[in-house]
Amino acid sequence: MDEFSHYDLLEVTTGRKVAEGHKASFCLEDTTCDFGHLKRYACTSHTQGLSPGCYDTYNADIDCQWIDITDIQPGNYILKLQVNPKYLILESDFTNNVVRCNIHYTGRFVTTTNCKISQS
Known part of the structure; x- marks a missing residue:
């Protein structure tokens, strides 16, 4: 499967996507x-x-287990992870497939906090 999960790195204030990745x-x-x-x-x-x-x-x-943040500026972001984004795998419940986490990037290190299931 070419995309089992999808990752978006979003700006906190605008929600604009600044980087993305996927898990094969x-x-x-x-x-x-x-x-x-x-x-x-x-x-x-x-x-x-x-x-x-x-x-x-x-x-x-x-390969395909990470997001390339080479050109990303240090700061705070939101990481949005969506599992089974194309609904190709049968599940009993699709409502728990999106998680959002707070990301703090220092330029050298990433800290992830406050991960929560989200509707989108």
């Missing part, structure tokens, strides 16, 4: 699960999916 996915599996949740899906056993309470995680050094 070649296999969805339960890489890690919260306590009390069991892994059900594994690419090595040819079963794809994400169980409730589980996550499919990738390292940041894998």
Whole structure:
């Protein structure tokens, strides 16, 4: 899947998009699960999916797992993450697919705070 999730970096005051990225996915599996949740899906056993309470995680050094902020000025931003943006994967609930986080970029470091589920 060429775009499992989409990332927008937005200006705080105007909401203007200043950078974007996306997460490509070649296999969805339960890489890690919260306590009390069991892994059900594994690419090595040819079963794809994400169980409730589980996550499919990738390292940041894998292509299409980051936003290029090379030309971004230090300051405060909003990071908007949307999972399954094209609704290609069947879900029981699409209302929890957007998260917004506050971003503070110093020019060297990024701090992420106050992440919340959003409707858009």
